[in-house]
Amino acid sequence: MLDFNFCVPTNFIFGRDTHKKVGETIKGLGYKKVLVNYGGTFLQETGLLDVVLNSLKNSGLEVVELDGVLPNPRLGLVYRGIELCRAEKVDIVLAIGGGSTIDTCKAIAAGVPYKGDVWDYYMTGEPVLEALPIGVILTIPASGSESGCGSMITNEENGLKRGAGGPGLYPKFAICNPELTYSLPTVQTACGMADMFTHVCERYFSNTQDTYIIDAMDEGFFRSLIEIAPKLLKDPNNYNLRSEIMWMGTIAHNDTLGIGRVQDWGTHDMGHEISGMYDTTHAFSMSIMLIAWMKYVYTHDIERFVRYAKYAFSIKTEGKTREEIALEGIQSTEMFMKDIGMPVRLSEIGISDTNFEEMADKALIGKEHIGNFVELKKDDIIKIYQLAK
Amino acid sequence: MLDFNFCVPTNFIFGRDTHKKVGETIKGLGYKKVLVNYGGTFLQETGLLDVVLNSLKNSGLEVVELDGVLPNPRLGLVYRGIELCRAEKVDIVLAIGGGSTIDTCKAIAAGVPYKGDVWDYYMTGEPVLEALPIGVILTIPASGSESGCGSMITNEENGLKRGAGGPGLYPKFAICNPELTYSLPTVQTACGMADMFTHVCERYFSNTQDTYIIDAMDEGFFRSLIEIAPKLLKDPNNYNLRSEIMWMGTIAHNDTLGIGRVQDWGTHDMGHEISGMYDTTHAFSMSIMLIAWMKYVYTHDIERFVRYAKYAFSIKTEGKTREEIALEGIQSTEMFMKDIGMPVRLSEIGISDTNFEEMADKALIGKEHIGNFVELKKDDIIKIYQLAK
Numbered sequence: 001m002l003d004f005n006f007c008v009p010t011n012f013i014f015g016r017d018t019h020k021k022v023g024e025t026i027k028g029l030g031y032k033k034v035l036v037n038y039g040g041t042f043l044q045e046t047g048l049l050d051v052v053l054n055s056l057k058n059s060g061l062e063v064v065e066l067d068g069v070l071p072n073p074r075l076g077l078v079y080r081g082i083e084l085c086r087a088e089k090v091d092i093v094l095a096i097g098g099g100s101t102i103d104t105c106k107a108i109a110a111g112v113p114y115k116g117d118v119w120d121y122y123m124t125g126e127p128v129l130e131a132l133p134i135g136v137i138l139t140i141p142a143s144g145s146e147s148g149c150g151s152m153i154t155n156e157e158n159g160l161k162r163g164a165g166g167p168g169l170y171p172k173f174a175i176c177n178p179e180l181t182y183s184l185p186t187v188q189t190a191c192g193m194a195d196m197f198t199h200v201c202e203r204y205f206s207n208t209q210d211t212y213i214i215d216a217m218d219e220g221f222f223r224s225l226i227e228i229a230p231k232l233l234k235d236p237n238n239y240n241l242r243s244e245i246m247w248m249g250t251i252a253h254n255d256t257l258g259i260g261r262v263q264d265w266g267t268h269d270m271g272h273e274i275s276g277m278y279d280t281t282h283a284f285s286m287s288i289m290l291i292a293w294m295k296y297v298y299t300h301d302i303e304r305f306v307r308y309a310k311y312a313f314s315i316k317t318e319g320k321t322r323e324e325i326a327l328e329g330i331q332s333t334e335m336f337m338k339d340i341g342m343p344v345r346l347s348e349i350g351i352s353d354t355n356f357e358e359m360a361d362k363a364l365i366g367k368e369h370i371g372n373f374v375e376l377k378k379d380d381i382i383k384i385y386q387l388a389k
Numbered sequence: 390m391l392d393f394n395f396c397v398p399t400n401f402i403f404g405r406d407t408h409k410k411v412g413e414t415i416k417g418l419g420y421k422k423v424l425v426n427y428g429g430t431f432l433q434e435t436g437l438l439d440v441v442l443n444s445l446k447n448s449g450l451e452v453v454e455l456d457g458v459l460p461n462p463r464l465g466l467v468y469r470g471i472e473l474c475r476a477e478k479v480d481i482v483l484a485i486g487g488g489s490t491i492d493t494c495k496a497i498a499a500g501v502p503y504k505g506d507v508w509d510y511y512m513t514g515e516p517v518l519e520a521l522p523i524g525v526i527l528t529i530p531a532s533g534s535e536s537g538c539g540s541m542i543t544n545e546e547n548g549l550k551r552g553a554g555g556p557g558l559y560p561k562f563a564i565c566n567p568e569l570t571y572s573l574p575t576v577q578t579a580c581g582m583a584d585m586f587t588h589v590c591e592r593y594f595s596n597t598q599d600t601y602i603i604d605a606m607d608e609g610f611f612r613s614l615i616e617i618a619p620k621l622l623k624d625p626n627n628y629n630l631r632s633e634i635m636w637m638g639t640i641a642h643n644d645t646l647g648i649g650r651v652q653d654w655g656t657h658d659m660g661h662e663i664s665g666m667y668d669t670t671h672a673f674s675m676s677i678m679l680i681a682w683m684k685y686v687y688t689h690d691i692e693r694f695v696r697y698a699k700y701a702f703s704i705k706t707e708g709k710t711r712e713e714i715a716l717e718g719i720q721s722t723e724m725f726m727k728d729i730g731m732p733v734r735l736s737e738i739g740i741s742d743t744n745f746e747e748m749a750d751k752a753l754i755g756k757e758h759i760g761n762f763v764e765l766k767k768d769d770i771i772k773i774y775q776l777a778k
Contacts, residue, residue, distance in 0.1 A: 001567075001632035003404025008397065014649070015392025178390075210629045212613040213637050220605030228601055240599045243390035247649065248602050256645060260403070260636065 001260035002208060008254050010147055011173040014247065016239075018175045019137050022052055022094070023059030025173055026135060031092040033062040034135075035085055037105050038096045039069025042139070046183060052096060052137060064088045066108075072275050072282065073100040073107075075119060075155045081108035082118060085132065092172075094135045098192075099143025099152075099282075102136055106151035106169045109134050121164035122153055123366075128166030136174040141181060141246040142192030142283070144199060144253020146174035154276055160362065161276035176250070178242035186233060190340040191283030193229045193245060196252035197222070197336075198286040202265050203258030205297075205304060205373045211261050215307070218257050221248065222312030229340050266371025267293045270381060273359035274351065284349055287342035292388035294330045297374040302326050346388050356385040390649035391597060397643050399536055400562040403636065405628075407564045408526050411441055411483070412448030414562055415524060420481040422451040423524075424474055426494050427485045428458025431528070435572060441485060441526060453477045455497075461664050461671065462489040462496075464508060464544045470497035471507060474521065481561075483524045487581075488532025488541075488671075491525055495540035495558045498523050510553035511542055512755075517555030525563040530570060530635040531581030531672070533588060533642020535563035543665055549751065550665035565639070567631035575622060579729040580672030582618045582634060585641035586611070586725075587675040591654050592647030594686075594693060594762045600650050604696070607646050610637065611701030618729050655760025656682045659770060662748035663740065673738055676731035681777035683719045686763040691715050735777050745774040 013025065026034060034056055043049035056063050066081050085093065085108060095105035109131040111118030121128055128149075136146045145151070150165035181189070204218040225248060232241040251257060270293070271285035298305045302322050309315040309329025313336075317325050334344050343349050360381040369375040376384070402414065415423060423445055432438035445452050455470050474482065474497060484494035498520040500507030510517055517538075525535045534540070539554035570578070593607040614637060621630040640646060659682070660674035687694045691711050698704040698718025702725075706714050723733050732738050749770040758764040765773070 001403075001629055001636065003407075005400065005402055007400040011394065011396040013394055014390075018392070210633075212617055212633050213610065213640075216609030216613045217606045220609040221602065224601040224605045240390055243649070244599075244601050247390065251602075251645075256640075260632070 001211065002262065004259045006255060006259050007167070008147060008170065010171045012147070012176060012250065013173060014176045014243075016177060016179055018177045019048070019180065020051060020055055022135070022137060022175055023055035023057070023061060025175070026056065026061060026092060026094070027059040029092075029133070029172060031061070031133065033064065033088065033090045033092075035064045035066055035081065035088070035090040035093045035108070036096065037066045037069060037081065037093060037108070038101055039067065040097075042183070043096060048139070048180065049096070064090055069097060069101045069104050071100050072154045072161065072279055073104045075107075075153050075157075077104055078107040078111060078118060078153060081105075082111035085112045090132070092133045092135060094137065096137045096139060098138070098140025099145045102143065102145035102171070103151040103153060105134055106131070106145070107153050107164070108132070110151070110164065110169060119155060122155075122162040125164075128164060128168045131168040134169065134171045136171045137180075138174055138176045138246070139180045140184060140188060140192060141249035142195040144196065144249050146171055146176070147250045147254035152272070159276050160365075161272045174250070176246050178239055178246045181242050181246060182237045184236075186236070187341060189236065190229070190233060190342060191281060192249060193225060193232075193340060194283040194287045194337060194342045196249045197225055198267055198290050199252040200257055201290060202268060203255075203261070203263050204308065205264050206261040207301070207373060208261035214257060214259065214261060219308070219311035221252065221257060222308075223314070224248065226313065226336055229336070233340060262372045264371050264373040266373070266376050269363050269370040270359075270384060273363045274346070276362070277355055277359060278351055280349060280351070284343050287337045288344055288346055288349075288388050289384070291330070291334045291337065291344050292384045294333060295387050296380070296384045298326050298330060300374045305329055346385070353386065353389060356382050359385065390600065391651065393648045395644060395648050396556070397536060397559065399560045401536070401565060401639065402562060403565045403632075405566060405568055407566045408437070408569065409440060409444055411524070411526060411564055412444035412446070412450060414564070415445065415450060415481060415483070416448040418481075418522070418561060420450070420522065422453065422477065422479045422481075424453045424455055424470065424477070424479040424482045424497070425485065426455045426458065426470065426482060426497070427490055428456065429486075431572070432485060437528070437569065438485070453479055458486060458490045458493050460489050461543045461550065461668055462493045464496075464542050464546075467493055467496040467500060467507060467542060470494075471500035474501045479521065481522045481524060483526065485526045485528060487527070487529025488534040491532065491534035491560070492540040492542060494523055495520070495534070496542050496553070497521070499540070499553065499558060508544060511544070511551040514553075517553060517557045520557035523558065523560045525560045526569075527563055527565045527635070528569045529573060529577060529581060530638035531584040533585065533638050535560055535565070536639045536643035541661070548665050549754075550661045563639070565635050567628055567635045570631050570635060571626045573625075575625070576730060578625060579618070579622060579731060580670060581638060582614060582621075582729060583672040583676045583726060583731045585638045586614055587656055587679050588641040589646055590679060591657060592644075592650070592652050593697065594653050595650040596690070596762060597650035603646060603648065603650060608697075608700035610641065610646060611697075612703070613637065615702065615725055618725070622729060651761045653760050653762040655762070655765050658752050658759040659748075659773060662752045663735070665751070666744060666748060667740055669738060669740070673732050676726045677733055677735055677738075677777050678773070680719070680723045680726065680733050681773045683722060684776050685769070685773045687715050687719060689763045694718055735774070742775065742778060745771050748774065
């Protein structure tokens with residue numbers, strides 16, 4: 001096990017009706033003026049926005065609203081949020097939504113006390129130590145951003161999608177009410193599950209040796225998700241299944257399932273270039289690239305892929321070669337993604353090989369390689385994009 | 390999944406040489422005067438105490454020492470610590486040790502700002518909201534107390550062993566260096582592993598239904614521990630195995646493996662009465678009572694015991710009845726405990742049935758029943774003690 005620091009100070013407030021107490025929660029922390037950040041039309045249509053705003057106002061809090069978050073959230077809105085917080089002297093930002101909204105809020109929170117351009121954090125990798133406090137009402141379990149200190153933002157001027165992070169960006173609290181996810185469109189529910197699957201894969205496929213407990217918990221995660229996903233898609237108003245998935249999204253990305261090991265993240269780096277260039281849904285890019293990545297790298301450590309096949313998919317091993325078992329695990333991953341409605345090839349979402357070289361170049365900006373399980377250079381990345389065609 | 394709050398704000402600083410930076414860590418948090426609490430002779434013999442004291446002094450911190458922690462830690466030392474902290478105006482308490490020392494420090498930390506008798510917290514169950522900050526250098530992975538907000542203390546005047554807890558008692562930081570555990574006696578290493586095994590059992594055996602992810606992670610925990618334990622006892626200076634066990638002890642008891650469900654804790658309640666009356670090593674009491682408890686309750690939900698047998702011990706199920714599989718799981722648990730050197734019967738540690746009734750009465754003070762998987766009343770508790778003879 002490698003040395004690590006682990007600290008997730010976020011207070012998770014999980015269960016029915018928890019969002020109705022957001023005003024009390026924020027007031028109890030001593031804050032006075034809240035930037036409420038969201039996107040889409042879901043919050044207004046369902047009346048959720050009113051419930052939240054009423055809770056805030058009834059607790060005597062002042063409220064400033066910032067609408068307009070889009071998937072693959074944009075730097076432009078971040079700049080607007082920073083200006084708004086400064087002008088209005090906001091002392092906490094509240095994200096209502098999923099990863100895009102939370103990541104936007106984190107970027108705003110980082111930018112308010114920072115003297116330079118907040119995009120610096122995204123290009124330099126400097127850790128964010130100081131930021132406005134952040135609260136979350138989670139409506140889309142997928143990104144795990146409610147439990148992490150990272151933020152992904154797309155700079156719409158140059159199409160670069162980049163991450164920033166640091167201990168200043170952990171949300172103070174995350175209100176998680178599984179009922180708020182009942183009305184998610186099927187595709188978005190599925191995308192969330194695909195997303196969290198890849199989050200654990202990035203941690204599981206590691207060269208760090210003898211990693212018993214995290215491996216076993218990751219395998220338990222895969223096994224659970226594979227069992228729950230089809231059930232939930234058939235029964236979207238099942239509170240229990242929704243709650244399992246909501247918590248799984250959280251732990252998939254706060255390193256509960258990844259401490260003490262070198263993680264990979266090559267799939268994400270390659271996928272981000274697709275989303276950055278074509279504005280593709282994040283989970284679609286991830287699903288496609290995960291399968292292609294697995295096919296490209298499995299021979300590097302076939303025993304790890306055998307273990308994955310055995311414990312994640314309960315694949316029988318008798319009478320099969322190690323390679324057959326490993327490949328069956330990869331095929332099962334592909335089938336799992338297909339079964340929940342994810343694309344598994346770029347052609348399914350209308351992307352050709354036109355820009356593979358440019359995407360590979362962009363993925364490598366400022367880096368010698370991406371990925372760690374296998375270190376991927378330009379040629380490798382292009383070959384993986386080819387496998388994903 | 391039941392509603393829950395989950396917040397473990399502790400900063401885990403895990404790895405080699407981390408204890409040498411304890412002075413910097415405390416100074417960085419802004420504190421000035423440290424009560425250093427420990428017990429036994431290990432710290433002096435190994436030179437660890439000097440290393441820690443030097444780190445503190447080199448960072449300009451004032452130090453007050455409180456020696457004398459015993460296993461099943463006593464209220465008397467807690468009172469002395471509270472007086473010392475008040476007289477010396479200490480602003481942080483530092484535990485160097487395992488559960489007994491950490492729990493003593495928590496009791497001291499709770500008592501300093503409290504106007505009444507700190508034992509009130511232990512008898513009333515009132516949550517501890519205010520306490521001195523607590524830091525930990527972990528030398529015995531077992532109790533998980535470095536990551537929890539609970540404290541168990543024995544009142545030597547009446548033999549009662551009771552728990553208190555509350556959000557004020559989470560350690561600010563826990564320094565975990567697996568190397569510090571190399572010199573633990575074999576029996577103590579084994580006790581730690583037995584202890585963490587029971588911590589997860591108390592969470593796993595639940596009537597809460599459809600608990601996918603926590604069940605799967607718990608099963609991964611059992612599987613890992615069963616694999617690691619004999620290896621570590623043969624190879625006690627194996628850094629990697631020591632580090633796995635150190636982190637497993639932490640997550641076994643901070644509800645990473647137990648959120649969203651009714652937990653049991655009957656085994657602990659019965660075991661505490663043995664330790665309280667006979668000063669028996671905590672893990673011995675736990676090992677003995679876990680096996681007896683399993684034998685008494687398994688028919689209540691045989692499918693849960695089947696699942697336990699299958700995923701924890703990889704027991705083959707073909708051609709066996711559900712009951713046979715369940716019983717094989719229990720037998721395997723007994724063998725596991727025996728193999729790592731734990732007693733599995735009270736007679737092995739010289740305890741007869743003389744006080745079963747008194748222990749049952751004590752376990753039920755202030756309670757209708759103990760346990761939740763099966764609610765245990767006086768007759769049940771006595772029968773389980775009988776099974777443990």
